[in-house]
Amino acid sequence: MTERWRIRVFLVAGPIFLGLYCYAAMNLPAWGSYRGPYGDAISRLVVYQRHATDAVNAINYDYRAFDTLGEEFILFTAVLGVMMLLRRPDDVAMRRAKVSDEGKLSTTVRAIAGPALLVTVLFGLYIALHGQLTPGGGFQGGVILATGPLLVYVCENTKAFRRITSHAAIEVIEALGAGGYALIGLSGLAMGVPLFTNILPLETTGDVWSSGTIAVISACVGLEVTAAFLLVVFTYLEEIISGQVPQE
Amino acid sequence: MQHVLNCTPYFVAAWLFFCGLYGLVTSRHLVHSVISLAILQSSTYMLLLGIGYRVGGAAPVFVGIAPGQLTVDPIVQALMLTDIVVEAVVVALLLAMVVKAHEKSGCVSPTDLRTMRG
Numbered sequence: 001m002t003e004r005w006r007i008r009v010f011l012v013a014g015p016i017f018l019g020l021y022c023y024a025a026m027n028l029p030a031w032g033s034y035r036g037p038y039g040d041a042i043s044r045l046v047v048y049q050r051h052a053t054d055a056v057n058a059i060n061y062d063y064r065a066f067d068t069l070g071e072e073f074i075l076f077t078a079v080l081g082v083m084m085l086l087r088r089p090d091d092v093a094m095r096r097a098k099v100s101d102e103g104k105l106s107t108t109v110r111a112i113a114g115p116a117l118l119v120t121v122l123f124g125l126y127i128a129l130h131g132q133l134t135p136g137g138g139f140q141g142g143v144i145l146a147t148g149p150l151l152v153y154v155c156e157n158t159k160a161f162r163r164i165t166s167h168a169a170i171e172v173i174e175a176l177g178a179g180g181y182a183l184i185g186l187s188g189l190a191m192g193v194p195l196f197t198n199i200l201p202l203e204t205t206g207d208v209w210s211s212g213t214i215a216v217i218s219a220c221v222g223l224e225v226t227a228a229f230l231l232v233v234f235t236y237l238e239e240i241i242s243g244q245v246p247q248e
Numbered sequence: 249m250q251h252v253l254n255c256t257p258y259f260v261a262a263w264l265f266f267c268g269l270y271g272l273v274t275s276r277h278l279v280h281s282v283i284s285l286a287i288l289q290s291s292t293y294m295l296l297l298g299i300g301y302r303v304g305g306a307a308p309v310f311v312g313i314a315p316g317q318l319t320v321d322p323i324v325q326a327l328m329l330t331d332i333v334v335e336a337v338v339v340a341l342l343l344a345m346v347v348k349a350h351e352k353s354g355c356v357s358p359t360d361l362r363t364m365r366g
Contacts, residue, residue: 026255044315135309
């Protein structure tokens with residue numbers, strides 16, 4: 001379809017869709033007067049049933065754990081896809097690229113990035129491990145943790161980045177994260193209860209070691225997300241990191 | 249007027265949706281298409297979080313508030329949380345496809361990608 005035709009179809013279909021959408025939006029309950037019963041039920045019961053104070057994570061890693069497993073594997077598959085698409089065939093001749101970043105950056109950048117790295121890693125671990133108590137959890141903590149090695153990449157050079165994100169180790173961590181989640185769900189089946197039943201002791205509400213499997217699954221997701229983001233960055237920067245580009 | 253104000257999040261969602269869709273329709277560069285798609289998708293965040301909002305509702309974190317207190321809907325928040333991370337990686341996958349498309353066919357315009365070549 002040429003661009004002109006694409007715009008014509010858009011100009012016809014767009015207003016029709018907009019009209020139907022406005023009609024639907026006008027008939028929705030007014031903003032702020034949501035009437036869904038499920039959220040309320042979970043809000044009332046989550047502290048008693050799961051000893052978790054963050055309802056959002058209790059839903060993600062317990063009530064809706066099966067769905068989140070699916071989302072987790074979308075993440076896993078997408079990263080796999082990026083790596084397969086961008087991998088170089090073995091028979092392509094490589095040559096040294098002109099990319100050179102052996103030199104160190106200014107002392108100021110390095111002096112600030114060091115403490116920043118410490119804060120980032122601590123904050124990421126805190127967010128990933130306290131998902132059952134406060135807003136946060138594995139997904140958010142994983143993203144924060146993945147920026148740690150990127151800070152090293154910014155303030156040091158690619159050699160340091162390569163040392164941290166040694167490819168095989170990251171792949172194993174990602175597999176551990178994804179597999180650990182599935183194993184926690186399946187171990188319920190092995191004990192004769194439904195999939196993703198909260199089988200661990202719930203302990204005291206408000207404790208870091210409370211809420212049973214929610215905390216463990218959150219940590220697994222944290223591992224998986226950290227590794228996934230690092231693998232994507234590693235794959236995109238592979239030519240710069242390895243200093244090898246395909247010969248023309 | 250009150251009714252229009254009540255619908256504000258839904259109109260913001262529609263605005264984001266049409267920004268993304270317009271970008272996709274008029275796109276002349278595949279990277280531009282991918283970013284437009286990401287904007288189009290972000291309209292769903294606005295729509296669902298808007299539906300889950302509740303006047304006077306607290307955040308669904310039961311630290312310092314009674315367990316029975318009125319909160320905004322935690323379910324849509326849980327849905328959005330996973331989706332944001334997954335979207336970032338899916339955008340990375342699409343960009344990898346763009347890189348490969350450019351490598352195979354030498355063009356980055358959606359209009360020029362007429363035929364599939366194995």
